[in-house]
Amino acid sequence: MIPYQIIEKKSRGEVLSATEIAEFINAYTNGNIPDYQMSALLMAIFIKGMSTEETLALTKVMLESGERMDFSGAPGFVADKHSTGGVGDKVSILLAPILAVLGIHIPMISGRGLGHSGGTLDKLESIPGFNVNLDLDTWHDLVMTEKVGLVGQTGNICPADKKLYSLRDVTATVRSIPLISASIMSKKIAEGIQGLVLDVKTGNGAFMQTVSESQALANSLVSIGKGYGIKTSALITDMNQPLGAAIGNWFEMKESVLGLQGKGPDDLMEVTYALGAEILRMAQPDLTQEVAIGMQQKTVADGSAFEKLLKIVELQNGDPKILENMEAYPEAKFSKTVHVKQSGYLAQINTMALGFAGIQLGAGRRVISDEIDYSSGMYIQKKLGEKVETGDEVLTLHSNNETALQEVAGQLSNVFTYTDTRPEIPPLIVERIN
Amino acid sequence: MIPYQIIEKKSRGEVLSATEIAEFINAYTNGNIPDYQMSALLMAIFIKGMSTEETLALTKVMLESGERMDFSGAPGFVADKHSTGGVGDKVSILLAPILAVLGIHIPMISGRGLGHSGGTLDKLESIPGFNVNLDLDTWHDLVMTEKVGLVGQTGNICPADKKLYSLRDVTATVRSIPLISASIMSKKIAEGIQGLVLDVKTGNGAFMQTVSESQALANSLVSIGKGYGIKTSALITDMNQPLGAAIGNWFEMKESVLGLQGKGPDDLMEVTYALGAEILRMAQPDLTQEVAIGMQQKTVADGSAFEKLLKIVELQNGDPKILENMEAYPEAKFSKTVHVKQSGYLAQINTMALGFAGIQLGAGRRVISDEIDYSSGMYIQKKLGEKVETGDEVLTLHSNNETALQEVAGQLSNVFTYTDTRPEIPPLIVERIN
Numbered sequence: 001m002i003p004y005q006i007i008e009k010k011s012r013g014e015v016l017s018a019t020e021i022a023e024f025i026n027a028y029t030n031g032n033i034p035d036y037q038m039s040a041l042l043m044a045i046f047i048k049g050m051s052t053e054e055t056l057a058l059t060k061v062m063l064e065s066g067e068r069m070d071f072s073g074a075p076g077f078v079a080d081k082h083s084t085g086g087v088g089d090k091v092s093i094l095l096a097p098i099l100a101v102l103g104i105h106i107p108m109i110s111g112r113g114l115g116h117s118g119g120t121l122d123k124l125e126s127i128p129g130f131n132v133n134l135d136l137d138t139w140h141d142l143v144m145t146e147k148v149g150l151v152g153q154t155g156n157i158c159p160a161d162k163k164l165y166s167l168r169d170v171t172a173t174v175r176s177i178p179l180i181s182a183s184i185m186s187k188k189i190a191e192g193i194q195g196l197v198l199d200v201k202t203g204n205g206a207f208m209q210t211v212s213e214s215q216a217l218a219n220s221l222v223s224i225g226k227g228y229g230i231k232t233s234a235l236i237t238d239m240n241q242p243l244g245a246a247i248g249n250w251f252e253m254k255e256s257v258l259g260l261q262g263k264g265p266d267d268l269m270e271v272t273y274a275l276g277a278e279i280l281r282m283a284q285p286d287l288t289q290e291v292a293i294g295m296q297q298k299t300v301a302d303g304s305a306f307e308k309l310l311k312i313v314e315l316q317n318g319d320p321k322i323l324e325n326m327e328a329y330p331e332a333k334f335s336k337t338v339h340v341k342q343s344g345y346l347a348q349i350n351t352m353a354l355g356f357a358g359i360q361l362g363a364g365r366r367v368i369s370d371e372i373d374y375s376s377g378m379y380i381q382k383k384l385g386e387k388v389e390t391g392d393e394v395l396t397l398h399s400n401n402e403t404a405l406q407e408v409a410g411q412l413s414n415v416f417t418y419t420d421t422r423p424e425i426p427p428l429i430v431e432r433i434n
Numbered sequence: 435m436i437p438y439q440i441i442e443k444k445s446r447g448e449v450l451s452a453t454e455i456a457e458f459i460n461a462y463t464n465g466n467i468p469d470y471q472m473s474a475l476l477m478a479i480f481i482k483g484m485s486t487e488e489t490l491a492l493t494k495v496m497l498e499s500g501e502r503m504d505f506s507g508a509p510g511f512v513a514d515k516h517s518t519g520g521v522g523d524k525v526s527i528l529l530a531p532i533l534a535v536l537g538i539h540i541p542m543i544s545g546r547g548l549g550h551s552g553g554t555l556d557k558l559e560s561i562p563g564f565n566v567n568l569d570l571d572t573w574h575d576l577v578m579t580e581k582v583g584l585v586g587q588t589g590n591i592c593p594a595d596k597k598l599y600s601l602r603d604v605t606a607t608v609r610s611i612p613l614i615s616a617s618i619m620s621k622k623i624a625e626g627i628q629g630l631v632l633d634v635k636t637g638n639g640a641f642m643q644t645v646s647e648s649q650a651l652a653n654s655l656v657s658i659g660k661g662y663g664i665k666t667s668a669l670i671t672d673m674n675q676p677l678g679a680a681i682g683n684w685f686e687m688k689e690s691v692l693g694l695q696g697k698g699p700d701d702l703m704e705v706t707y708a709l710g711a712e713i714l715r716m717a718q719p720d721l722t723q724e725v726a727i728g729m730q731q732k733t734v735a736d737g738s739a740f741e742k743l744l745k746i747v748e749l750q751n752g753d754p755k756i757l758e759n760m761e762a763y764p765e766a767k768f769s770k771t772v773h774v775k776q777s778g779y780l781a782q783i784n785t786m787a788l789g790f791a792g793i794q795l796g797a798g799r800r801v802i803s804d805e806i807d808y809s810s811g812m813y814i815q816k817k818l819g820e821k822v823e824t825g826d827e828v829l830t831l832h833s834n835n836e837t838a839l840q841e842v843a844g845q846l847s848n849v850f851t852y853t854d855t856r857p858e859i860p861p862l863i864v865e866r867i868n
């Protein structure tokens with residue numbers, strides 16, 4: 001195998017063989033192919049695409065690059081939820097404890113911020129001490145005993161994907177159906193789950209901006225899952241505005257806690273419950289949608305889901321007290337408010353620009369080595385379709401980097417579009433695919 | 435500037451602004467953008483292309499990344515010739531002394547072997563002691579006093595190009611018209627020249643294999659040159675067979691000397707004089723083509739061009755005596771002759787395969803650290819369209835590596851194609867573009 005020739009072949013748009021894909025990816029994982037050759041191949045795949053067979057071959061080599069978990073001894077249903085990434089999407093942090101309380105085992109492997117989107121791991125790590133790097137045995141025990149463990153791509157789970165994911169994040173090769181499909185599904189299959197619900201975001205803050213792209217991704221993901229014998233469904237949900245109000249790691253952690261305390265934003269709770277219902281109904285096919293949602297609401301109302309989160313945080317070395325006394329968290333030194341420029345209705349939000357603005361403020365990484373400022377980020381105070389007056393607060397930015405804060409504030413003038421007449425708002429849950 | 439967004443923009447096929455290109459390339463040159471991001475952008479450019487404006491902006495940033503020479507004090511016309519690379523192309527070694535004798539100043543920056551093609555620097559270094567690594571001041575003085583200095587990409591000339599070039603070489607992003615154009619032209623413009631003639635090779639031994647690709651490259655190069663106020667023209671010349679008979683560093687040096695002594699192969703002399711005429715007529719627009727060619731022939735006939743070469747060699751620390759007594763040069767230990775397999779006409783030569791065969795024999799580098807065996811290479815004894823008999827000698831291979839020699843001889847069976855009827859031969863000089 002000559003790496004140069006494989007890169008060249010894909011750059012011409014030709015189909016790579018399963019052997020070529022396996023040899024290239026394995027050599028990269030073992031350090032025998034440098035990042036700069038891998039990123040050239042990634043860009044060629046990104047632009048020229050991959051066939052279904054190539055995507056399956058890529059999923060297989062990534063899955064087989066590491067260990068696979070075995071939860072066959074678990075007394076209940078073993079399942080996971082995965083989102084394709086958006087802005088302000090903190091659903092996993094709410095859903096994991098809710099479902100655990102309801103008896104579902106959740107061996108959840110989450111990711112870090114990718115492109116303009118945030119990552120569950122970064123949000124969890126905003127809790128002092130929280131350890132997402134459990135070894136596989138500890139994690140396995142946690143899932144068996146507590147029903148949930150929230151980890152990163154730990155130990156030797158899909159090491160090929162781990163290395164590739166970091167590289168895609170900084171080379172603008174994220175938004176590719178075959179690369180996304182293989183990355184998500186190799187990790188999910190390695191979790192040893194029986195059920196999987198996918199939250200495929202659509203809109204201007206999603207990696208897939210049109211509904212048809214999102215459908216294509218959802219179909220690709222669902223077919224790989226089913227091919228491996230996993231009950232799989234997908235909800236296509238709207239990402240033309242942030243989910244909830246908080247963007248930024250600690251801010252999102254805080255909003256998740258509020259959600260589990262019954263004070264969460266409507267859109268966040270609706271998406272959370274709808275995804276939870278998918279899993280609950282895979283576990284118990286005779287449940288109605290209404291009952292599946294009601295069961296979850298009860299875990300919030302009676303405090304059991306929040307208790308579960310505190311327990312998880314404690315067991316993963318985090319400080320649960322900060323979640324019970326969130327005002328004690330260090331605040332960013334600088335903040336700045338953005339105001340509505342024109343009375344009328346909030347008609348459009350450039351959601352991706354908000355995601356990138358968050359990164360500039362310190363909430364994400366521009367290069368792999370960047371450190372995150374957990375106290376930075378923003379709150380959006382208006383929702384699409386809402387009636388607004390000139391001068392209303394629409395966004396508050398927070399950062400420890402004053403220069404970045406001023407820069408970002410200057411760039412945000414065209415992020416919001418206002419109209420005189422009430423605009424049509426896309427549905428929050430667009431479609432179910434299974 | 436967020437590198438990610440620039441990579442993403444180009445991956446969508448959008449046009450980058452001059453500022454975006456400048457900031458990205460400068461950050462890469464300064465080490466603030468890693469190789470893996472640069473190679474992702476290179477692949478996006480490779481597949482999606484660049485507009486004329488983008489190519490100009492790329493040329494500009496590479497040019498401005500380093501020093502520019504100033505020959506404004508030169509009493510005569512300052513010009514250079516550049517070839518896009520082929521097999522057996524030793525024109526520069528003949529043309530530099532011929533034009534210097536005729537009063538043209540030639541600040542020539544040449545390259546090393548690349549892919550299957552040879553490099554002028556490697557050929558010059560086959561002369562014991564010849565130093566192509568002059569510092570900029572020494573080189574400047576040499577051009578001012580002797581009218582010619584033959585060097586590599588020395589000192590701080592286009593450091594951005596130097597770094598980018600190494601990366602393109604290992605990421606399959608070499609064969610791209612905008613990337614080739616900016617790389618060539620930034621270095622040529624940095625030479626501080628008033629005139630430039632480009633020898634754009636076309637055919638199966640060239641990087642651009644079709645005439646239309648070669649035309650596109652020639653047009654791109656000429657338009658950049660003119661944009662910088664340099665008189666620029668291009669000849670598209672045939673590379674469906676080696677130029678001359680010699681392939682390999684010392685062999686080509688020797689054939690160049692024979693050329694300057696009036697004993698050169700017709701095709702080599704025709705291309706040399708045609709390219710030289712372009713420059714002479716830029717310097718003196720009232721010259722006819724015939725006179726411009728006659729002037730050059732005279733420098734060969736009266737020995738002044740060869741004298742000039744000896745002088746350059748001496749001033750660049752080489753041993754001129756070896757050029758006057760070429761039999762004294764050490765010969766390769768092993769040689770092997772390839773014979774014609776079928777009587778008829780020589781109809782096709784896989785020229786690129788001959789170039790790669792030369793590298794295997796020791797005449798080029800497979801990896802950067804390879805050392806060149808200057809006595810290795812080959813002589814091709816037949817030209818396209820020539821009548822041949824079974825058993826005629828068509829190629830003689832020379833090497834100090836007997837294993838390589840046997841291997842190469844075994845691989846060459848399909849390099850020559852013979853036909854019963856006289857084949858049509860492509861013209862040597864296909865087109866002039868200016």
